[in-house]
Amino acid sequence: MSEDMFEDDEYQGDIKKFMYVNRKAPYGTIYALESLEVVLIGAAFDQDVSLVFMDDGVYQLKKGQDTKATEMKNFSPTYRALEMYDVEKLYVSQDSMNERGLTEEDLIVPVELKSADQLAELMEQQDVILSF
Amino acid sequence: MKYAILVNEGPYTHQAADTAYQFAKAALNKGHEIYRIFFYHSGVNNGTRFTSPPQDDRDLVQGWSHMAQENNIDMVVCVAAAQRRGIIDKDEANRHGKDCDNLAPGFRISGLGQLIEAAIQSDRLMVFGD
Secondary structure: OOHHHHHHHOOOOOOOEEEEEEOOOOOOOOHHHHHHHHHHHHHHHOOEEEEEEOHHHHHHHEOOOOOHHHOOOOOOHHHHHHHHHOOOEEEEEHHHHHHOOOOHHHEOOOOEEEOHHHHHHHHHOOOEEEEO | OEEEEEEOOOOOOOHHHHHHHHHHHHHHHOOOEEEEEEEOHHHHHHHEOOOOOOOOOOOHHHHHHHHHHHHOOOEEEEHHHHHHHOOOOHHHHHHOOOOOOOEOOOEEEEOOHHHHHHHHHOOEEEEEOO
């Protein structure tokens, strides 16, 4: 396929700013897994996407998740694949990390740590916010 | 204003389902347009016609169905979330070899792309959840 053809295939409509806010622990409820499914499907629409992890949602990105004993699927490797879907803006609440004794080194992907004020400012700039 | 609505919780479990329904009704009464209502997570349980609440309680599923039919609203249940929770239409029942289907009138089953597309097409996406 030539590069010209690839250009022609690109979505031509308006691009909106989509933010997915992940607030829940990865296991215990299905919110984190089903939120990730929306992000992956949504990536096909070529929108301006960012993800926020806050409250217990920061545990979704924790290294070393072992779900064998609970018979749940460990879906955390999928967060490492987000880059291939051009989902590269991952914001994490600094407050939520501090409250849980976590640092960037505990996370499986590179993120940008943000204060509550900075997150509020980012949210203000969005067209669509999906909160899970 | 053109609204898209996302319902993330089931009826009789979480107030979010009722609040979404009341919001949709109020928006229509005020003359706003509802581009689509999308049901996700346990919100897909709003779409089963097998729900039988006690007679002295509200019938939320019937409320959704009437609202959709009277106002010609597109109400979409997420296929992946629905399959996990046993909400199926005739086609899905045939495909998965089930002996009946339970999707309520006014609802249809489709993919998550319908949620993203609705958010793009509408002025506002309203999310009702936990």
